[in-house]
Amino acid sequence: MAETTELSFRNKTALAPMVRCGTLPMRLLALDYGADIVYCEELIDIKMAQCNRIVNEELETVDYVAPDGRVMFRTCSREKDRVVFQMGTADPQRALTVAQLVQDDVAAIDVNMGCPKEYSTKGGMGAALLSDPDKIETILTTLVNGLSKPVTCKIRVLPSLEDTVRLVRRIERTGVSAIAVHGRMKEERNQQPVHCDYIQAVAEAVSIPVLANGGSLDLVKTHSDIAKFREATGACSVMLARAAMWNPSIFCSQGPVSIDEVMEEYIKYAVRYDNHAFNTKYCLCQMLRERLESPMGKLLHAAQTNKEICEAYGMMQYYDEIESELQRRKEGLQKNNINLSHPTLEGDVWIMPVRFERREYPPQITPKMYLLEWSRREKLGQPVYETVQRSQDRGFQSTVAVAEKKYRSTLWEKSKKFAEQAASVVCLRVLGVPEGRVGEDSCGLVNKRKREEENKNGAIQPEDSPPAPELDGRKRHITLSPQKAEEPTNRTCTQPVVNGSHHSQTAS
Numbered sequence: 001m002a003e004t005t006e007l008s009f010r011n012k013t014a015l016a017p018m019v020r021c022g023t024l025p026m027r028l029l030a031l032d033y034g035a036d037i038v039y040c041e042e043l044i045d046i047k048m049a050q051c052n053r054i055v056n057e058e059l060e061t062v063d064y065v066a067p068d069g070r071v072m073f074r075t076c077s078r079e080k081d082r083v084v085f086q087m088g089t090a091d092p093q094r095a096l097t098v099a100q101l102v103q104d105d106v107a108a109i110d111v112n113m114g115c116p117k118e119y120s121t122k123g124g125m126g127a128a129l130l131s132d133p134d135k136i137e138t139i140l141t142t143l144v145n146g147l148s149k150p151v152t153c154k155i156r157v158l159p160s161l162e163d164t165v166r167l168v169r170r171i172e173r174t175g176v177s178a179i180a181v182h183g184r185m186k187e188e189r190n191q192q193p194v195h196c197d198y199i200q201a202v203a204e205a206v207s208i209p210v211l212a213n214g215g216s217l218d219l220v221k222t223h224s225d226i227a228k229f230r231e232a233t234g235a236c237s238v239m240l241a242r243a244a245m246w247n248p249s250i251f252c253s254q255g256p257v258s259i260d261e262v263m264e265e266y267i268k269y270a271v272r273y274d275n276h277a278f279n280t281k282y283c284l285c286q287m288l289r290e291r292l293e294s295p296m297g298k299l300l301h302a303a304q305t306n307k308e309i310c311e312a313y314g315m316m317q318y319y320d321e322i323e324s325e326l327q328r329r330k331e332g333l334q335k336n337n338i339n340l341s342h343p344t345l346e347g348d349v350w351i352m353p354v355r356f357e358r359r360e361y362p363p364q365i366t367p368k369m370y371l372l373e374w375s376r377r378e379k380l381g382q383p384v385y386e387t388v389q390r391s392q393d394r395g396f397q398s399t400v401a402v403a404e405k406k407y408r409s410t411l412w413e414k415s416k417k418f419a420e421q422a423a424s425v426v427c428l429r430v431l432g433v434p435e436g437r438v439g440e441d442s443c444g445l446v447n448k449r450k451r452e453e454e455n456k457n458g459a460i461q462p463e464d465s466p467p468a469p470e471l472d473g474r475k476r477h478i479t480l481s482p483q484k485a486e487e488p489t490n491r492t493c494t495q496p497v498v499n500g501s502h503h504s505q506t507a508s
């Protein structure tokens, strides 16, 4: 088995975490141009904790998908050993849950302790943590002890040099593998000069690698400035945000690549990885900078989809090639009964490839029970299940209707009961409602006492005995005649898509 080496932060140049900019296309482009490490945009623990990890066979990515279908984090094997997952958190246990969820897909986990924006600080996250060193210590210790991947954090400097040094020494003692230091105080804006002397004091105070950050505006304009910034701060590594956002070829030791060429390469990744068009546009606008009002800027401004962006840039041939390649791949996957991974709308039905795995749920708990309880609590009608059976392998597929919406798993199950459970799971995941899996926070949806009472009364039965119909949703069972048997299969094969995007949406 191939041995994986732990990511080192020594003598490295890194793409900094950047909300909106740090999505997959930018990270891959930065790696192409020579970045050693790429940070993803900050992702908030509460949102990530609700995500399902889905292997997207079609795009060859791993997606973390929110209950509403949005892809919060998309990654791929190319960056697996070099991508750092940055999290916004103020809660050690939640941070650990999220980090454990993603750790096998990334090279390291970072905690953002520098964001001064209100949306971050008001939840006690980002720069708010800087004034709570006890919390910093608990979060980092919990992560270091609970993870198999390196843990790092990114801070801003404190008003006093002594306090900054005291803080980073305390951080070092938690066992983190590196610290990124943005050499500005939380009240300072990015236009103000960076305090290289503070970064230098930190680099001298700790023995773990320090990544110097904050030099984009005035100090790092070309690739050779990276070494100068490293020297000026005494840090062993450098982290770049804006310089890379404006032109990621800053990482290229052979000199800069023209921004038009860079934008083309960016668009290629955006199309290949089905990046959300708004996100693609945002990043391209950052690269256009003062040319936003140019004819190209206006064309970009008018574009609403990746296809229109390709049109604006004269890249339709590339777009068509990728589209046909993805289509071929999709058909191949469907032929082999490997379904597409995230919730998508097919006509009026939410579909998703979900298999009901009995062992994922405690005894006597099923997603159907959860769906029923949730529907009751929401004062909705009972879920209505409609099941079809196909002739070729006697497989079952159920569709559940809840509050005038329908949900179905694209996978066929060996029994009608399992097919109904799978449909319930799709519904609960799309709605973002707990489904009762082991270890999941159930929010008390189906509690133990109630479960026992209901079992005693025969209202909710263990999975193996058929539940009372009036309590477990109304059911219809249709067996497909041989001619009709192909219909559902075909239906699952032609998946129209959400919001005009052929695969998914990437969160911004």
Ligand SMILES: Cc1cc2nc3c(=O)[nH]c(=O)nc-3n(C[C@H](O)[C@H](O)[C@H](O)COP(=O)(O)O)c2cc1C
Pocket: 016, 017, 018, 019, 020, 021, 040, 041, 042, 086, 112, 113, 114, 115, 154, 182, 190, 213, 214, 215, 216, 217, 239, 240, 241, 242, 243
């Ligand atoms: C568009 C943008 C988004 C940012 N998002 C994040 C973020 O998600 N997490 C974070 O720690 N810092 C974030 N930052 C701060 C940068 O990572 C970096 O600390 C700051 O821009 C200074 O570095 P620079 O001089 O190289 O730009 C962001 C900065 C910019 C410009």
